[in-house]
Amino acid sequence: MGAMREAAATRQDGPEAAPAPAGPPILDAAGVSRRFGAVVALRDASLRVARGEVVALMGANGAGKSTFVKILTGALKPDTGRIRLAGREVRLTSPAAARRAGLVPVYQEPALIPDLDVGDNLRLTRTPSGPFLHWAAELGLGAVRLDARAGALPLATLRVLDLARALAAEPDLLVLDEMTAALPTDLVDRVLSVVRAQADAGRAVIYISHRFAEIARLCDRATILRDGTTVGDLPIAPGVEEQAVELMLGGRLSAPAALATRASPAASGPPRLRVRNLAAAPKLAGLSFDLRPGEVLGVVALEGQGQDELFEILGGLRRPEAGRIEVDGRPRAFRHPADAIAAGLALVPGDRADALLSVRSVRENLALPALARPRAWGPIAMRREAEAVSRTIARLQIDTRAQGEARRLSGGNQQKVTIGRWLTGAPPRIFLLLDPTRGIDVRTKRQIYALVRDLASEGVAVLFYTSELPEVPQTCDRVIVLFGGRVVDALPAAEADEPRLMRAAYGLTEGEGGADRAREAAP
Amino acid sequence: MTARPVAARPSVAIVAARHGWTLGLAVLLALLLALTKIIQPAFGATGLEALVRAALPFAFATAAMTVVVIAGGIDLSVASMMAVAGVTGAVLMQNAGDGAGALLAVGAVLLVGAAMGATNGLLIVGTRLPDIVVTLAMLFVWEGVALLILRAPGGAATPWLRELVVGPLVIPGLPPAATALVPQALLVLAVILAAIWLPLRRSRLGLGIYAVGSDETAAFRSGVSIGATKVAAYTLAGVLAALGGLSVTLATGIGEPIPGPYLLASVAAVVLGGVALGGGRGGLLGPLLAVFILRVVRLDLTLLAVDPNVTTIIEGTIMAAVVMAGGLLAMRERRS
Amino acid sequence: MTAAAASPSPLARAARLLRDNPVIALLALLLLLVGVLEILRPGIVNERWIGNTIRFAIPLAMLAACQTLTMLTGGIDLSAGSVATVAAFVAATQAPLIGPEAAMLVALGPALLVGLANGVGVGLCRVHPLIMTLATGLIAVGALQVYQRGVIATGSAVPPLLGWLGTGRSWGVPHALVLFVPFAALLLWAERRTGFGRLLYAVGANERAARLAGVRVWGVHLALYALSGLIAGLAGLLYLGVIRAPSLSLAEPLLLPSVAAAVIGGTSIFGGRGGYAGTIVGALILTVLGTLLTMLQMPEGGRRILFGLIILVVTAAYLRLTDRG
Known part of the structure; x- marks a missing residue:
């Protein structure tokens, strides 16, 4: 490992040391940084792209890819840094300005106005319809109706139309964010060859993708972001995957290994939660797994692989289109979070803003679930509530010095509040934690790992999605990896080293027995 | 996932799907007129003429609400x-005399309307x-402004302008019978709204208004200036509201500082007309047809000798029901 | 952000005071207004004037309770004025027919009904509260006009109890306080110390979070708007005792001030913040302000403009204050 990391490090003395681009750089961005409040999304990102090149922009979840793309395309203003287009320094104040400068993006969410028809969408962006239709045909969409309402078209079609519109603008630099997600394979092939042809014709492309296979086929170089910083720049060659994975993970490989105190016994007995063939288009495509009492089941996936939908369905926020959910052998269907809570499932959402009563006190936040039922609408037993709340505050070591409104707490303490709310009364039977450690400090993270193990030892079943791979061996008993709305790998957490998880999350284990192991997730 | 359903639907189906609601409203209106x-x-030319004249302010109010x-x-x-526009018009027309001064007064009222709308935006x-x-706060402010201009109903309307919205359409050279069933007010309404709406609908500003209402992020990424588009939409609504106020003054011959029942009626007509309250659609x-439907319902109830106050209740209940049904539909859409 | 915290300008400090202790700041404003009044017309502030101010502020404060409670959830009740009018009118016209006590009870029936309709519209159909309550308010007024033609011959009488409450005073203390003090105490207790009160804040602070915690938000809305209707009815009855003459637009002039009183009192129109204590002071401020404007001969139009601007400026100011971390 160490030797490999050194090898990679020699290549990352900075963007200046990158392999010489094929031609003069069309884009040269350096020192770009951007904060959102206390969160630093980008700290020193740089990227150079030359004419004739397709450059992959890679990074783990939260590495800053989306922020970087938004800045490069004028949708977001950077705090610092400079951007040069064709040698001239530019200030991209809006997407329209970026477009005029020859830089055209295709975002993950289609930028077509859903309530306008395709033709009006072209008019809105002053795109000539002739070249648009040419590119749409080239991309494999036979005859395109200009009078079709954009919102009525399937996501895949919309994304390809978005690309066709971008190509019709004859951009110098095309920025494609997860262009092939949600596309069927035949369209993926068309898209890849059209994009490659663009580069070969002297244009430049920035390509963001979670799919290694496509990057290997399409790209000339890969620029790698970690924690908002550009950490490496690799030419695409056989074996580059290993280097890329390592650069993406970086120093995290040296994180401490599994916690020594793994108290809970090997989970056994009948599953407490049984999920079978859960489906909800377009993200969930038949997902199955079991979760036993006292078990912490890790869930690992890149963004948008169906994990959000899975947690929302289990939490009662969304209804599945197909599939079964059984709790202790009884089939369940949740129409409202109250139903899920009654069945013993409690959800801590990935975005704290969804769970926090930010302008109310810690006490009111912690006591909320106890007051949810109409039965509890009457007088509050204030002393009993105060006792229960202070027990939770003590157990989770919530720092309540910032009295008054919960939004004045630090991020870590806010997260403790959204978790602690479910422990103020009787604990849930199944605890659904969606990325509970995202964006919080190390100390709080450790406390949360300990709490999760503690709960498991009390017999609570925990489903634990995390975007931080080192947490898996530290906290979980088993782990499943999602890709494209399915379980593609399942393994004991002790074997779940990061490179393996990362490869599976990038869909690289498919066809190598990963699917067999995935089947084992739901015996 | 099918990748190319774009070509699958024939054009007629698309037209029917997109305009089905409007067609349904037109059929409903025809049935209601037949019922009348x-x-x-x-019931004939005179009844129709009175109906359209009464509907005129509602139609302009609804057009204003629709744009926003x-x-x-x-x-x-x-x-x-x-x-505000009504009393401003009444005061100005009273002092303007008969000739071109009246036109100047109309222009001034439209400017006042644009200024009010722009202020809102x-x-x-x-x-x-x-x-x-x-706009809730500005509701009170404009109400106060109207009261400051005229404390009690007063002012006057220029007679030849009043003639514009009264009586059947007369086209020189055509026998009066040919156009007897077309009220002049309808023509005025159609010409004004067509002159504003048709060029707007296809312009980049019009597309921008739809885009902002439909998906603000996508609109921004498509290069639409969100703030300017909103201000433009509210300004246009102010102009249309001013036309509505003028039509009230022209119909009654007097400026009335207390606002009429146009707010709720316009919201109901907008919802019934197939415009989603979330925007973009x-x-x-559709809303104009809905205005006439609601007016014909009122007329029919009056013709059936229903107490006018009961008519108000029924009308109010229909409007509330329309808004509630609209809310339920929007909720179902969000869920799917 | 940190720079502003390090060297707070006097304005920022005043803003912080207003945010953390709105009631204290509001009381200071109230005293200031009273002082201005006393300077403009020395001798006006006496026991009798104070009693009268309280007497007129109480119905306003009760109607503003409807706005406060609904605004805590991010809503509003624009039907409150009409509901109060309906209740007052029904009580006055039924009193000669079925006796004053029964008439007062019957009068609360339509108030509850309108409130329930609002609750169904807002909670189940998800109509914006503003639109929904505006609609039911107009329907209620229409219904009242129909009702009036049915009872035009029976005459009307103000139930004696309401007259006693509305106009009577003992040792200089208005009797209205007999109703209002327990009412306000109950509300102040309920908003902090009952599950329902807490849920109002929770729904207003973050409806999604409340749902995630298992709250069936529609149920809260239904109960809330029904309660708001009842309170509006009660306020109408009391106002009937104050004015002593039923009319078809009795409480309408109180609607706009009731919204303004809640907003001035520090209840956020976006929900989740505020409470009834501030609203009570807000109602007193508006009543004193009304006296002041009358003294300055401000026309009705100017008053409306002023109230509209107060709502706009105060809401914008609170938004700025609360945005600032």
Whole structure:
């Protein structure tokens, strides 16, 4: 490992040391940084792209890819840094300005106005319809109706139309964010060859993708972001995957290994939660797994692989289109979070803003679930509530010095509040934690790992999605990896080293027995 | 996932799907008019003329509300702005005399309307408060302004302008019988709204209004200036509300500072007309048909000798039901 | 952000005071207004004037309770004025027919009904509260006009109890306080110390979070708007005792001030913040302000403009204050 990391490090003395681009750089961005409040999304990102090149922009979840793309395309203003287009320094104040400068993006969410028809969408962006239709045909969409309402078209079609519109603008630099997600394979092939042809014709492309296979086929170089910083720049060659994975993970490989105190016994007995063939288009495509009492089941996936939908369905926020959910052998269907809570499932959402009563006190936040039922609408037993709340505050070591409104707490303490709310009364039977450690400090993270193990030892079943791979061996008993709305790998957490998880999350284990192991997730 | 359903649907189906609601409204209106003829066999040109004249302010109020709602907002101050425009017009016309001065007065009223609408829009964009809060406050402000201009009903309307919205259409060279059934007010309404709406609908500003209401992020990424588009939509609503206020003054011959029942009626017509309250969807024709439907319902109830106050209740209940059904539909859509 | 915290300008400090202790700041404003009044017309502030101010502020404060409670959830009740009018009118016209006590009870029936309709519209159909309550308010007024034609011959009478409450005073203390003090105490207790009160804040602070915690938000809305209707009815009855003459637009002039009183009192129109204590002071401020404006001969139009601007400016100011971390 160490030797490999050194090898990679020699290549990352900075963007200046990158392999010489094929031609003069069309884009040269350096020192770009951007904060959102206390969160630093980008700290020193740089990227150079030359004419004739397709450059992959890679990074783990939260590495800053989306922020970087938004800045490069004028949708977001950077705090610092400079951007040069064709040698001239530019200030991209809006997407329209970026477009005029020859830089055209295709975002993950289609930028077509859903309530306008395709033709009006072209008019809105002053795109000539002739070249648009040419590119749409080239991309494999036979005859395109200009009078079709954009919102009525399937996501895949919309994304390809978005690309066709971008190509019709004859951009110098095309920025494609997860262009092939949600596309069927035949369209993926068309898209890849059209994009490659663009580069070969002297244009430049920035390509963001979670799919290694496509990057290997399409790209000339890969620029790698970690924690908002550009950490490496690799030419695409056989074996580059290993280097890329390592650069993406970086120093995290040296994180401490599994916690020594793994108290809970090997989970056994009948599953407490049984999920079978859960489906909800377009993200969930038949997902199955079991979760036993006292078990912490890790869930690992890149963004948008169906994990959000899975947690929302289990939490009662969304209804599945197909599939079964059984709790202790009884089939369940949740129409409202109250139903899920009654069945013993409690959800801590990935975005704290969804769970926090930010302008109310810690006490009111912690006591909320106890007051949810109409039965509890009457007088509050204030002393009993105060006792229960202070027990939770003590157990989770919530720092309540910032009295008054919960939004004045630090991020870590806010997260403790959204978790602690479910422990103020009787604990849930199944605890659904969606990325509970995202964006919080190390100390709080450790406390949360300990709490999760503690709960498991009390017999609570925990489903634990995390975007931080080192947490898996530290906290979980088993782990499943999602890709494209399915379980593609399942393994004991002790074997779940990061490179393996990362490869599976990038869909690289498919066809190598990963699917067999995935089947084992739901015996 | 099928990748190419774009070509799958024939054009007729698309037209029917997109305009089905409007077509349904047109059929409903025709049925209601036929019903009116059955209830009151004497119903003819005069009845139709009175109906359109009464509907005129409602139609302009609804047009104003439609533009704002399509842009994703709502304008609760529509009726108050009409009152301001109405009394301003009455005062100016009283002093303007008969000739070109009256036209100047009309121009001034439209400018006042644009200024009021622009104020609403600028306040919304500037304060970043929700549309509904700002226009609620401005509802009271414009109401007060109207009362300051005229404390009690007063002023006057220029007679030849009043003639414009009274009586059947007369086209020189055609026998009067040929156009007897077309009220002049309808022509005025159609010409004014067509002159504003048709060029707008296809312009980049019009597309921008739809885009902002439909998906603000996508609109921004498509290069639409969000703030300017909103201000433009509210300004246009102010002009349309001013036309509505003028039409009240022309119909009654006097300026009335207390706002009429146009706010709720316009919201109901907008919802019934197939414009989603969330924005981005619908056109002007549907809400206008809805205005006439609601007016014909009122007329029929009156013809059936229902107590006018009961008619008000029924009308109010229909409007509330329409808004509630609209809410339920929107909720179902969000869920799917 | 940190720079502003390090060297707070006097304005920022005043803003912080207003945010953390709105009631204290509001009381200071109230005293200031009273002082201005006393300077403009020395001798006006006496026991009798104070009693009268309280007497007129109480119905306003009760109607503003409807706005406060609904605004805590991010809503509003624009039907409150009409509901109060309906209740007052029904009580006055039924009193000669079925006796004053029964008439007062019957009068609360339509108030509850309108409130329930609002609750269904807002909670189940998800109509914006503003639109929904505006609609039911107009329907209620229409219904009242129909009702009036049915009872035009029976005459009307103000139930004696309401007259006693509305106009009577003992040792200089208005009797209205007999109703209002327990009412306000109950509300102040309920908003902090009952599950329902807490849920109002929770729904207003973050409806999604409340749902995630298992709250069926529609149920809260239904109960809330029904309660708001009842309170509006009660306020109408009391106002009937104050004015002593039923009319078809009795309480309408109180609607706009009731919204303004809640907003001035520090209840956020976006929900989740505020409470009834501030609203009570807000109602007193508006009543004193009304006296002041009358003294300055401000026309009705100017008053409306002023109230509208107060709502706009105060809401924008609170938004700025609360945005600032």
